[in-house]
Amino acid sequence: TDLSTTIAGVKFPSCVMNAAGALCVTRDELVALGKSRAGAIVTKSMTVEARQGNPEPRYYGFPGGSINSMGLPNLGYRAYAELIPELKQFGKPVIASVAGLCEDDFPTIAAVINAAKPDLIEVNLSCPNIPGKPQIGYDPEASERLLKRVRKVITVPMGVKLPPYFDPAHHEVMGKVIGRCEVDFLNMINSVGNGLVVDPDREEVVIKPKGGFGGLGGTIIKAVALANVRAFYKIFQGKIPIIGTGGVMNGVDAFEHFLCGASAVQVGTVLVEEGLGAFGRLEAELAAQLKKKGYGSVTECRGKVKEL
Numbered sequence: 001t002d003l004s005t006t007i008a009g010v011k012f013p014s015c016v017m018n019a020a021g022a023l024c025v026t027r028d029e030l031v032a033l034g035k036s037r038a039g040a041i042v043t044k045s046m047t048v049e050a051r052q053g054n055p056e057p058r059y060y061g062f063p064g065g066s067i068n069s070m071g072l073p074n075l076g077y078r079a080y081a082e083l084i085p086e087l088k089q090f091g092k093p094v095i096a097s098v099a100g101l102c103e104d105d106f107p108t109i110a111a112v113i114n115a116a117k118p119d120l121i122e123v124n125l126s127c128p129n130i131p132g133k134p135q136i137g138y139d140p141e142a143s144e145r146l147l148k149r150v151r152k153v154i155t156v157p158m159g160v161k162l163p164p165y166f167d168p169a170h171h172e173v174m175g176k177v178i179g180r181c182e183v184d185f186l187n188m189i190n191s192v193g194n195g196l197v198v199d200p201d202r203e204e205v206v207i208k209p210k211g212g213f214g215g216l217g218g219t220i221i222k223a224v225a226l227a228n229v230r231a232f233y234k235i236f237q238g239k240i241p242i243i244g245t246g247g248v249m250n251g252v253d254a255f256e257h258f259l260c261g262a263s264a265v266q267v268g269t270v271l272v273e274e275g276l277g278a279f280g281r282l283e284a285e286l287a288a289q290l291k292k293k294g295y296g297s298v299t300e301c302r303g304k305v306k307e308l
């Protein structure tokens with residue numbers, strides 16, 4: 001079974017890769033991704049200055065998913081610009097995830113990172129965990145302004161990592177914004193922002209930042225992720241490739257993302273919980289699922305989910 005895929009003209013040896021944020025902050029983590037079965041190396045979203053991130057505990061896994069308020073811990077964009085040439089030696093695409101603490105940070109980072117020639121750049125409009133900072137992706141005007149500014153300085157394929165939307169009206173509005181910004185790929189969804197997990201025995205929240213509020217990931221967000229993949233796949237009639245992220249814990253979950261229109265999938269929670277070995281398991285399970293269903297590749301089943 002062929003598990004390779006192509007996104008914006010870039011060939012991925014496997015359609016399963018890490019989500020920005022999962023095991024991808026340090027050089028050693030990124031090199032380990034390069035040596036693993038991951039289909040790409042995706043960096044942690046980067047900011048201008050290096051950051052320690054939020055106080056711990058800031059990640060908590062539980063049956064069904066995870067909650068995090070990491071607070072953008074990363075090496076700073078200059079360090080990743082220096083690392084990119086080394087990371088490109090592993091025979092798989094390097095995706096640089098660009099964030100920023102303010103709008104002006106994004107073009108500053110994007111211009112320097114673009115010069116380091118990652119295979120693709122993913123603009124993260126959806127970090128939910130910077131205290132006092134609303135998600136850019138929930139502000140269509142700010143999203144459009146920012147995407148147009150970074151598009152001017154990015155010459156490699158540019159994608160956008162979107163937060164979950166919960167209303168078709170929002171899918172429509174963001175679809176129009178994206179259509180006006182020359183976006184080469186989409187990635188959805190980021191974590192479901194500002195959830196709250198409580199430990200009933202200790203009668204406490206489980207993470208320290210923001211009173212325990214954090215982004216949700218894992219199985220519990222799969223249905224939200226699939227809805228967003230499907231909504232934007234239909235809006236763009238499959239013409240903009242979509243990376244499906246959210247709730248992929250096994251090969252069947254990945255298959256569901258492809259049925260809804262994804263061209264590749266990213267994994268976060270399952271990677272943090274299981275480690276890099278998850279890639280081998282996920283690939284084997286996805287290949288088995290495709291074989292069982294009579295599909296020769298993920299491209300064959302893309303967008304094939306039937307309505308009733």
Ligand SMILES: O=C(O)c1[nH]c(=O)[nH]c(=O)c1Cl
Nearest residue numbers: 069070071072127129191215
């Ligand atoms: O707290 C984080 O670092 C974080 N956490 C997330 O769940 N999504 C993001 O985009 C980011 Cl940037």
